[in-house]
Amino acid sequence: MILFTDDVARAHERVVNMASQMFQVAVAPLSELAGTCNSLKLKGVTTFHDAHVEDVDFVTRALELPGAIAVETPWDKFVQRQHLLAERLTGVRCFRVDCRDDFERAVVALPLPCVLKPRRGVGGSGVAFLWDTGDADHQRAERLDWTGLTxxxxxxxxxxxxRPDWLANFVSVETVSLGDAHHVVAVFDKSPIEVVRRGGREGADMVSVTGDIIPSQLSEAQRDVICARVRDCLETLGVRWRVTHTEVQLTPDGSDIIEINGRVGGHLNRLLRLVGGTDLVRAALSVALGLPPALPATEPDGYAMGYFPPFPIRGGQVRSRVTVADLRRLEGLVGVDEVAAAGAAQADSGFRMANVTLRAATADELQRAAAGVARGIRELFAADAEGANGAEEVDMADAVTGHGGADEASTGVEGRER
Structure with a gap:
């Protein structure tokens, strides 16, 4: 059964019609979601959309379904920090910000640099890095909505x-939680993020994640320490019968938690399936019913990467005419999920030129293939790198290999600043 809220159903009638050709479909106002689930006698409920993880929590608690979380609003980044701080599972201090006065008090209490970000949300949207008092002044001048921040x-x-020359200094840990057992099914390395300072709305920086790599090239001992910390965090939040996606910062002294998300990590399931790993979608559906899923015990078969480079100059329409066939010719590339269409707004593809998948037998082969694919995508989209308004052209191959850029940071992750 696929459930749509009524506002989504109205806005995406075509999608609802398509879904109804393959599945049972129900539409309900968000306020009546629990009642609808009850009347349909559903045995479980889950979501793959970050905006609805709290709705799943509400329904599972109201109907006593598998997946109910003990902590109220556990995916709120401020709430998470408070619980993790109490158990000494993070060293990060934070303040809740819901108005300008909250910000003024917090920016006095916390030493710079610090990070202002939404308590809910994904992908670096709305994040602002405050390096100095000038950045704080920029927030005062540009930000209009102060609610829901930390x-x-x-x-x-x-x-x-x-591989500090290629891989970013954060990883993600994918976990399948049953009753009181938290099974780590994958650890992903990341390619460096890219940051356009003050390039977002209302004073935010524009943050772009560029890629995921499986398996992680951390040592087994390093992975074990990180995974143990993630399990402790999930236990502290009272997570049960849930697939979670946790981002972990690599620090000079070890690691710390960036954030914990109560759903499958975007773009990751396709990579796990390429290397014979856990099917996260099937696992999420299984645990929503309170049933332990099949978890492969084998090591990943080779290496895989999802790569989604942003436009070097962001805004406006796509200039280059690039097809799926053009991308398919790049060596090492095995899948094309999306390609920005000529004439469309860059925003239609999330400001990404393409979203592609690579596969290789070894880590070295994958790194070489990634550099070649990055260079090939840059050349195919050359028209979108021409210096409009004097903007800088950026070597996308360098963005993947980690060369040629100054280190920057997202919610505590390494990146490149433009």
């Missing part, structure tokens, strides 16, 4: 211990 201390910046 200001937190800067996470110490480490480096990837194996």
């Amino acid at each position: 200001l937190e201390t800067w996470l110490p910046q480490g480096a990837h211990p194996v």
